[in-house]
Amino acid sequence: MAKNVVVVGTQWGDEGKGKIVDWLTDHAEGVVRFQGGHNAGHTLVIGANEYKLNLVPSGIVREGVKCYIGNGVVLDIHHLLAEIDSLESGGISVSDRLRISPGCPVILGCHTALDHAREAARSAGDKIGTTGKGIGPTYEDKVARRALRVYDLFDPERFAAKLKENLEYHNFVLTQHLGADPVDFQTVFDQAMADAERIKPMVTDVSAELYEVNKAGGSLLFEGAQGTLLDIDHGTFPFVTSSNCVAGQAAAGSGVGPGRLHYVLGITKAYCTRVGGGPFPTELDIDSDGTPGNQMSVKGREFGTVTGRKRRCGWLDLAALKRSIIINGVSGLCITKLDVLDGMRELKLCTGYMLDGQRIDLLPMGADEVSRCEPILESMPGWSGTTYGAQKWDDLPSEARAYLHRIEEICEISIDVISTGPERDETILKRHPFGA
Numbered sequence: 001m002a003k004n005v006v007v008v009g010t011q012w013g014d015e016g017k018g019k020i021v022d023w024l025t026d027h028a029e030g031v032v033r034f035q036g037g038h039n040a041g042h043t044l045v046i047g048a049n050e051y052k053l054n055l056v057p058s059g060i061v062r063e064g065v066k067c068y069i070g071n072g073v074v075l076d077i078h079h080l081l082a083e084i085d086s087l088e089s090g091g092i093s094v095s096d097r098l099r100i101s102p103g104c105p106v107i108l109g110c111h112t113a114l115d116h117a118r119e120a121a122r123s124a125g126d127k128i129g130t131t132g133k134g135i136g137p138t139y140e141d142k143v144a145r146r147a148l149r150v151y152d153l154f155d156p157e158r159f160a161a162k163l164k165e166n167l168e169y170h171n172f173v174l175t176q177h178l179g180a181d182p183v184d185f186q187t188v189f190d191q192a193m194a195d196a197e198r199i200k201p202m203v204t205d206v207s208a209e210l211y212e213v214n215k216a217g218g219s220l221l222f223e224g225a226q227g228t229l230l231d232i233d234h235g236t237f238p239f240v241t242s243s244n245c246v247a248g249q250a251a252a253g254s255g256v257g258p259g260r261l262h263y264v265l266g267i268t269k270a271y272c273t274r275v276g277g278g279p280f281p282t283e284l285d286i287d288s289d290g291t292p293g294n295q296m297s298v299k300g301r302e303f304g305t306v307t308g309r310k311r312r313c314g315w316l317d318l319a320a321l322k323r324s325i326i327i328n329g330v331s332g333l334c335i336t337k338l339d340v341l342d343g344m345r346e347l348k349l350c351t352g353y354m355l356d357g358q359r360i361d362l363l364p365m366g367a368d369e370v371s372r373c374e375p376i377l378e379s380m381p382g383w384s385g386t387t388y389g390a391q392k393w394d395d396l397p398s399e400a401r402a403y404l405h406r407i408e409e410i411c412e413i414s415i416d417v418i419s420t421g422p423e424r425d426e427t428i429l430k431r432h433p434f435g436a
Contacts, residue, residue, distance in 0.1 A: 002214040004256070005263045005433045006247045009227030010324035012274040013245075014304070014311060015267040016336035016419055018042025021058035021223045023424050024265075027434040029218030030066040031059030032210065033225065034253030035243040037074040037107060037138070038083075039131040040225030041304065043422075049090070055080045056087065057223050060094055066213075067094075068206050071103030072243065072253020074138040075150065077195040100199060101206040101255070102151035106192070108163070110170035110183040111137040117180040130276070136242040141166070150203060153196035163189055207255025214260060219434060222250040222261070228324040229363070236367040239278025247328040265416070265433045266330035268321060270338045270403075271296050273311040275304050279371035282314035282350045292344060300340040315377065317350040318410045323363040325413055332416035332431060335404060338396075339389075339420055344382035347403060350375040351410055380406060390420045393428055 005024065009015040022044050025031055038054035044061055053060070055075070057067040069075065084094045111134030119130050130136060141147035146166055152159045164185060171182040213220060228234065230241045243249070251258040273296070274280045284293030286302075293313045296302065302311035324330070341347060352361040353373035364370055383397035390396055396404075396418075404415055418428040 002217050002219050003262050003434055004214070004220045004222065004260050005265060006222040006224065006250045006261050007265050007267060008224035008245065008247050008328050008330075010229075010266040010268045010321055010328070010330070010333075011227045011272055011317075012229045012278075012280075013225075013227035014041075014273050014275065014302075015227060015269045017224065017267045018044050018053065018058040019419060019422060019424070020265070020267055020334055020336070020417065021221060022061060023427055024221055024433060025059035025062045025065050027219060027432075028059065028065065028221040029213050030068055030210070031057040031221045031223055032068040032070055032206075032250070032254050033057045033073050033223050034070040034250045035072040035245060036225035036241065037133060037135045038076050038079045039133045039135045039241065042225075051087070051090075051092075054083060056083055056094060056098065059221065059223070060087065060097065061092060063093075065097065067098050068210065068254065069098070069100045069104060070206055070254030071101040072249060073101075073104050074107055074135055074142070074243075075100070075104040076107040076133065077150075077199055078191060081195060081198055095202060098202050099204045099206055099209060100150060100202045102149065102203050104150045105138050105142045105147040106150060106153070107134045107138045108148065108166070108183075108192070109188045110167055110174070111135075111141070113174055113180060113183050114170060114178075117174060117178040121178055137170075139242040150199070153192060154200065156193060159192065160189060163192075210254060210256050220256075222254065224250070228327055229320060231327070234323075234327050234365070236278045236370050237365075239276065239367050247330075263331045263433045264328050265332060265334055266324060266328060267334050267336060269316075269336050270341055271300075271316050272314045272320075273300075273302050274314075275309055275311050279367050279373075280312055280314055281320075281353060281370065281373045281375045282317045282377075283312055284314045286310070286313050295344065296340055300337055315348045315350055315375075316407070317363070317375070318407065319350055319352050319361055320363040321407075322361065322411050325411060326362075330413060332414050332433065333407070333411070334417035334419060335407070335415055336419040338400065338404075338418060339387045341382065341400075341403075342386050342388065343384065347380045347382050348377040349380065349406060349410070351378050352376045378406075387420050389423075389426045390418075390428060391425060393418075393430065396428075
């Protein structure tokens with residue numbers, strides 16, 4: 001019987017979803033990306049090889065598995081082709097296994113120009129921390145019903161007419177409002193037409209193909225990008241991404257019915273990180289040697305896959321995690337990077353906040369409210385042993401097991417998977433998402 005699993009991040013992204021998607025792919029016929037764009041960064045470590053993916057689903061390194069880019073993804077086709085070329089030069093077949101929805105909105109040069117110009121115009125304290133990839137402006141065009149989609153690429157006359165209208169609007173904003181240079185029509189058009197020829201064999205009705213996979217008894221794995229606290233509706237707005245990062249988007253962003261999403265695995269780092277601007281209640285100093293935040297930063301190699309920016313680090317925030325569990329309907333948790341906490345004498349968990357003199361147990365909505373939250377921290381003993389590479393629950397130090405049990409107790413949910421290192425086999429399985 002077919003079973004579909006959705007993998008989502010429960011924090012501000014960078015939770016280690018790529019490794020878990022790759023690990024779960026041996027139980028799936030296909031892996032589906034359903035939102036975001038090449039602002040996502042998933043790093044996979046397979047033996048001596050390291051793969052950095054932005055658009056291609058993490059299941060691509062498993063032979064014989066099909067990968068799908070759903071209609072909810074905004075697509076920089078030129079970047080996608082470069083990513084495909086890089087993977088194929090490393091011996092991984094992609095073109096014959098990747099399927100792209102014709103409904104994907106296309107990222108154009110005007111979108112990246114707008115992204116950069118807007119961020120540059122913001123004052124230091126108001127910067128969103130966007131990756132500058134044109135993601136937000138493309139989603140804006142989608143909602144405003146002026147986006148060009150992949151299917152437009154295959155009718156050059158229609159594409160040219162829509163592109164001309166699109167650029168007239170955006171160039172006015174760029175030059176008259178933001179004081180930036182205009183984007184040239186011919187340059188964008190020529191690049192789009194060249195890219196269209198290469199991706200045409202990969203474009204297919206993704207929704208229909210996913211339905212047929214399930215109908216034939218095959219299981220699917222849906223791979224989320226970013227994290228729940230960056231969701232455009234439910235995150236720390238306006239310091240969020242431009243798409244819905246929650247499990248429900250797997251249905252809308254790929255064209256499957258919500259009743260066919262059977263299990264939601266929430267990926268949760270054993271501590272918290274955040275890239276870019278926005279409130280972060282449990283944030284720690286990462287620049288002072290020997291401090292907990294510095295250990296998280298250095299030992300966890302906390303640098304953005306896409307931007308290279310140093311990530312902010314802090315204690316695990318269970319009030320935020322509980323909010324994510326509610327929003328996503330999480331079935332079970334996967335804790336990653338537990339080994340980064342090895343050797344710390346004392347650990348702390350945020351169990352709630354004080355806001356306006358009252359205790360609250362869930363992350364409130366919007367950045368303004370979150371920025372006023374004072375974390376309530378509970379101390380726990382750390383452990384001197386190592387958790388790195390552990391493959392069995394009993395291999396973990398007793399203090400590490402107690403730490404995980406406390407997370408389960410406060411969040412009222414089971415931890416089904418624990419990642420203890422970047423390799424596939426550095427994983428502890430308590431309950432399998434495809435067998436649950």
